[in-house]
Amino acid sequence: MKTIFIxxxxxxxxxxxxxxxxxxxxxxxxxxxxxxxxxxxxxxTPHQNVxxxxxxxxxxxxIVTGRKRRDKIYYHHSGYPGGLKxxxxxxxxxxxxxxxxxxxxxxxxxxxxxxxxxxxxxxxYAGSDHPHVAQKPELVEI
Numbered sequence: 001m002k003t004i005f006i007x008x009x010x011x012x013x014x015x016x017x018x019x020x021x022x023x024x025x026x027x028x029x030x031x032x033x034x035x036x037x038x039x040x041x042x043x044x045t046p047h048q049n050v051x052x053x054x055x056x057x058x059x060x061x062x063i064v065t066g067r068k069r070r071d072k073i074y075y076h077h078s079g080y081p082g083g084l085k086x087x088x089x090x091x092x093x094x095x096x097x098x099x100x101x102x103x104x105x106x107x108x109x110x111x112x113x114x115x116x117x118x119x120x121x122x123x124x125y126a127g128s129d130h131p132h133v134a135q136k137p138e139l140v141e142i
């Protein structure tokens with residue numbers, strides 16, 4: 001058996017469109033990350049960026065199960081002593097509706113330079129409008 005490595009010039013990146021309307025946050029993030037990493041392709045390689053670019057629309061209509069809407073807490077530290085800030089999911093969604101989905105996707109990507117490169121390939125929008133019509137994204141059914 002022979003391991004196949006694809007050259008960066010031979011990688012064909014498509015644009016995919018994902019509608020987050022009524023989708024569960026974590027399950028949607030898993031599907032998006034699998035497309036970003038290229039795990040749906042036969043030539044998937046863990047240390048290469050072989051995945052497609054993803055556009056996520058209607059991120060403000062994503063749902064969470066159970067009591068997470070009032071119990072899930074997002075933390076942020078300013079770097080100064082006593083600078084830990086905490087905010088509940090519902091307040092984060094009211095202030096920045098794309099943030100929870102972006103954080104879920106970022107947390108599932110590999111840490112390091114590859115993960116940062118892959119995260120640049122995802123665009124998350126709160127509404128149904130996006131400026132990437134010229135790329136002709138194909139709709140992904142989830």
